[in-house]
Amino acid sequence: MSREQRLARVFVELADTLIAEFDVIDLMQTLADRSVELLHADAAGLMLADQRGRLRVIASSEEAAQLLEIFELQNSEGPCLDCFLSGQPVVNLEAETMQTRWPNFWPRCAAAGYRSVHALPMRLRDEVIGAINLFSHSASKMSTDDMVVGQAFADVATIGLLQERAVQEKPMLAEQLQSAHNSRVIVEQARGVLAERAGVSVDQAFTTMRTYARTNGLGLTSVASQVIDGSLDGGELQPT
Amino acid sequence: MARERAQQILTDLKESSQSSDPSLPQRLLEACAAALPVTGAGLLVMTNTGPGAILAATDGPARVMEELQFTLGEGPCIEATRSGRPVLQPDLAATAPSRWPGFAAGALDAGIGAIFAFPLQVGGIRVGVLDLYRNRPGPLADPDLAEALDFADAATTVLLHLQAQNGPDGVVTLLEDRNEVHQATGMISVQTGLGLADALLLLRAHSYAEERGILDVSRDVVSRIMSFAVRGRLQE
Numbered sequence: 063m064s065r066e067q068r069l070a071r072v073f074v075e076l077a078d079t080l081i082a083e084f085d086v087i088d089l090m091q092t093l094a095d096r097s098v099e100l101l102h103a104d105a106a107g108l109m110l111a112d113q114r115g116r117l118r119v120i121a122s123s124e125e126a127a128q129l130l131e132i133f134e135l136q137n138s139e140g141p142c143l144d145c146f147l148s149g150q151p152v153v154n155l156e157a158e159t160m161q162t163r164w165p166n167f168w169p170r171c172a173a174a175g176y177r178s179v180h181a182l183p184m185r186l187r188d189e190v191i192g193a194i195n196l197f198s199h200s201a202s203k204m205s206t207d208d209m210v211v212g213q214a215f216a217d218v219a220t221i222g223l224l225q226e227r228a229v230q231e232k233p234m235l236a237e238q239l240q241s242a243h244n245s246r247v248i249v250e251q252a253r254g255v256l257a258e259r260a261g262v263s264v265d266q267a268f269t270t271m272r273t274y275a276r277t278n279g280l281g282l283t284s285v286a287s288q289v290i291d292g293s294l295d296g297g298e299l300q301p302t
Numbered sequence: 303m304a305r306e307r308a309q310q311i312l313t314d315l316k317e318s319s320q321s322s323d324p325s326l327p328q329r330l331l332e333a334c335a336a337a338l339p340v341t342g343a344g345l346l347v348m349t350n351t352g353p354g355a356i357l358a359a360t361d362g363p364a365r366v367m368e369e370l371q372f373t374l375g376e377g378p379c380i381e382a383t384r385s386g387r388p389v390l391q392p393d394l395a396a397t398a399p400s401r402w403p404g405f406a407a408g409a410l411d412a413g414i415g416a417i418f419a420f421p422l423q424v425g426g427i428r429v430g431v432l433d434l435y436r437n438r439p440g441p442l443a444d445p446d447l448a449e450a451l452d453f454a455d456a457a458t459t460v461l462l463h464l465q466a467q468n469g470p471d472g473v474v475t476l477l478e479d480r481n482e483v484h485q486a487t488g489m490i491s492v493q494t495g496l497g498l499a500d501a502l503l504l505l506r507a508h509s510y511a512e513e514r515g516i517l518d519v520s521r522d523v524v525s526r527i528m529s530f531a532v533r534g535r536l537q538e
Binding site: 114 | 390420425484490492521
């Protein structure tokens with residue numbers, strides 16, 4: 063399949079998440095996964111601002127503790143923070159530049175085997191609400207095409223976040239951002255609950271919940287809530 | 303930044319505490335109302351079935367605001383806790399009558415012009431709502447919104463501790479917001495048969511007792527190096 067064909071499929075898939083029972087975490091997760099697939103990245107994550115100057119991971123293509131630490135570190139320095147503060151893409155920097163600019167962040171990336179890292183802003187009008195972060199094991203540059211696609215993903219993430227209810231003004235954005243962060247926590251707690259009940263890993267539990275949500279046209283967060291309150295348990299949710 | 307501010311709020315409350323002082327929730331509310339351009343504030347405890355109790359309120363209208371919601375079962379704070387998102391109503395007269403007719407009539411009568419309700423929650427753990435009100439309409443500016451969210455974080459921590467049946471006494475520190483901690487909380491709740499709130503407090507108490515970071519302990523739980531179920535049986 064050509065890249066254009068794959069892209070077309072991804073956008074149909076994304077449109078689908080906006081039509082079915084919408085779930086912001088599921089959309090963000092899809093974007094993280096597809097970013098890896100289509101943007102020559104080995105790992106990708108989306109970070110959202112919490113309106114208090116702090117960036118939090120809302121979705122990540124992998125759960126390695128090392129990678130999560132790298133995301134967290136960017137509350138002090140790193141491409142996501144720079145991208146968030148400037149509203150501009152932070153891409154294609156030379157290793158020496160990254161070493162100088164991010165003396166704590168960059169060595170951690172290098173230790174985790176990453177040779178290049180990029181960030182693209184999620185913007186709503188004048189406001190930057192987060193960033194997509196891409197990591198690659200090779201010292202690769204983003205092409206202009208990659209950047210166009212990556213920025214389209216970032217824009218879809220922003221639209222999706224605001225789509226849940228029509229957002230005309232800032233208070234609504236504030237409501238959406240807080241809600242998205244709390245949904246993430248619900249999903250994480252449910253992963254733990256299901257992992258323990260089913261005797262599987264938290265990664266497996268996540269896949270199980272996502273598959274169940276997709277298959278049944280439900281939102282991931284509502285499935286997670288049902289796992290937590292026990293209305294959805296082992297019977298319906300067999301790990302695949 | 304955010305976490306430091308919320309922790310600072312808790313530390314200030316603890317340091318200024320005297321035995322004759324009002325309760326911690328009451329002092330938190332007073333500090334909140336003083337720090338923000340609001341007229342008053344209220345704190346509701348929520349249970350799984352709805353509003354549980356009015357824990358604290360700063361003045362007349364704040365108490366009316368909470369009692370109305372408590373009695374009618376409708377209003378911004380009920381909606382905030384049900385939906386898990388803040389409900390910001392900068393102009394109550396314009397928006398509330400169609401959304402919450404009973405509540406709006408009483409609240410407007412009491413002289414309330416704007417309400418900002420913040421759910422106090424950690425994912426599926428919903429402990430209450432922090433309600434701020436203003437006697438005149440008008441939105442919260444960004445820095446004030448940020449400050450309100452920090453007070454909401456501080457209030458969440460305080461309420462969790464109040465609900466704890468056997469939490470560590472006097473240790474009110476902010477919750478660690480990391481994926482592994484939330485996953486471990488879910489696992490521990492199944493291992494022990496406790497609710498998520500108690501599971502989280504158990505995790506914190508254990509980390510504290512062992513003088514380890516809660517993230518470290520959480521990772522051990524997630525990777526199944528450690529189980530609270532096994533610990534329970536060994537202790538018996």
